[in-house]
Amino acid sequence: MKITKTTLMASAIVAVAGAASAEEMTIVSWGGAYSKSQLKAYHEPYSEKTGVTILNDDSSAEAVAKLRAMNEAGNVTWDVVDVVAADAIRLCDEGLALEIDFDTQLAPAPDGTSASDDFGDLLVSDCFIPQIVYSTTFGYRTDLVGDNPPTEICAVFDLENYPGKRSLEKRPINNMEWALLCDGVAKDDVYDVLATPEGQDQALAKLDTIKDSVVWWSAGADTPQLLADGEVIMGSTYNGRLFSVIEEQKQPVAMLWDAQVFDLDGWIIPAGLSEERQQRALDYIMFATDTQRLADQAKYISYGPARASSAPLVGQHADLGIDMAPHMPTDPENAKNTFLYNYEFWADYRDDIDAKFQAWLAK
């Protein structure tokens, strides 16, 4: 009798567990304020609508390596993964991400524009559904620059007028472009020049002029902290991080939008999911990347929605009550001089230039 009871209970538990996992999905993202904005804008409304429980995993920083390992082990436990576009291209190349048919698998804009037209040029890979446009740009300490606040990117290389430390990311991407731009290379020629060994040397030589005054960062939170502590006079980081330093923490910091580099962050669905899980992931993507949902995310974080049709719907910050539009990197006032991360170029040159860059750093 006792045994039967235990068996019954065990099988009941198994049944419940089975049912629960059928209505569960694991979504991988970056954690922190960014995951919170997704929770509010996407996960909560989606769970309410469908009853699916969403589990968060803050592993986006190692997503490429982990997905490859999972794929090799034949056990992919993630359903939807948030990655930057460059990683998405790599995952797509490696056959680790599912190819998406944008027009049938994504929602059209409210006025009927197809998804592929609505996202436009931002569809940089067959596997990648863009979510936000963010930018890597500079912030500076308003109290340390005197009466002469910097207005253009070359202030970073101007030690005479802006003495003090500056923080740059410990990788060649973006820094090499800025260096060439400030060494007299025309914006349209930057990547042609950077593709040659001479151009790479030129960029490193320009960076060499400020090398002793640079603090190199590798986590997005470094520059905001360094600015808040007064360790650096200016530094590059993601615009959303600077927004929170300026508007939420009220530090004496201002944005230098000049020559900001646009980059994309978005979703991929791992390859090799079971039919059922893949269907659920696609259903989630269809919901979470529609026009309203993308506009909703901008209430919680200052990144621009990737759909053209979402821009007019961007409202006020949910807690601060300020208009978010002027804080978007895509706002016309901020976007007078911009770069778009050159995915094709960096997919080819990243390893080569990174080796040179690291050798230069260690010199």
Next chain:
Amino acid sequence: MTDATQSGPMLAADGTPLKKSLARSLRRRKLRALALIAPLLLFVLLSFVIPIVSMLFRSVENGIVSQTLPLTVVELQNWDAESGELPDEALYAAFAKDMVAAIDAKEHTKLGSRLNYEQTGMSSMFRQSGRKIKRLDPEADAPFKEKLIEIHDGWGDVNIWRVIKTHAVPITNGYFLNAVDMQRTPEGAQAQPEDKRILIKLFGRTLFMSLIITGSCILLAYPISYLLANLPMRVSNMLMILVLLPFWTSLLVRTSAWKVMLQQQGVINETLVWLGFVADDARLVIINNQFGTIIAMTHILLPFMILPMYSVMQTIPPTYTRAAKSMGATNWTTFWRIYFPQSIPGIGAGSILVFILAIGYYITPEIVGGTKGVFISNRIAYHISSSLNWGLAAALGTILLAVVLLLYWCYDKIVGIDNVKLG
């Protein structure tokens, strides 16, 4: 009992020869012992040995080229890479056939990323031409040579074919060559261009700094351990908590705390400026360089030195030193001739622990090391998680492992591994 049975084999109680019976019982005992440790053995094998061996194997494994382009690789054997002339139509036809199949299986971009490690630009070449080659028919659309060159002019570049031929071998030394700042070329192994050499330097730096960290750990840990071992139990337990408290704190927290302490607007600099030892515009640079790495890592690894030293020193009987002194030895002689030699096993164990942990460290150098304080493991991490060049990462890891084993062997030769005690 006759003489004959006396000189024959000795028998056990059941009549079998004693030797055989003994061997059987020994074997049974061994089997039982094996059965007892089997779960652990299996666990270690599955979770430790197999993954490590398979990871090490990646450092030479290179099947991707011949698996993705099987026909092309065969044709490449007939092509003279030194001739300076493009391969003939047969090779292009084989290549088109291979590519159509590879694109179908979505393998071509994988190969592109692999070859991009050797020749910049091949990643986009495979991706871009993939979109167009997809539409070709491997039979009807011949000849291919001109068509392929029109699709991407890279296919008309002798150098591209030389690279593919060079890296078509299923087992390659290419990753190991890359790991020591060399490269595999059609003319054999050659040094990397000067401006890309970094890995040897990082290996050297990793070993050098690990030695310094081990040394400073010994210097700091020895007096502390001595104190702990010789104070009354109640006091030494209190002090022990102070040693263990940071040991139980998260590594990241401790590293970040050092950042707060050491940065130019940090606690130490502020105090020095306030006391007037340092001018406000000449604050000390003690982080984001080698010095910062050494300080932070010495602090983090110190407990690994203190604990073995302490447990060895505890076992040194105080009677020896008393005996030495009673026979007229000075304090110094007593320490140097009597106490110190007995504490060496603790130093040995602590040094091995700290050194081996130090050369694999990565998060602390990443956070406080700046540009001059990073270790080889930071490059391994980059190749594992960013460039996905796992072959190179595996080669670097293998070399690091070999260096550790070599040093361990040297240690055994010089000091003797029996001379290591954890307590």
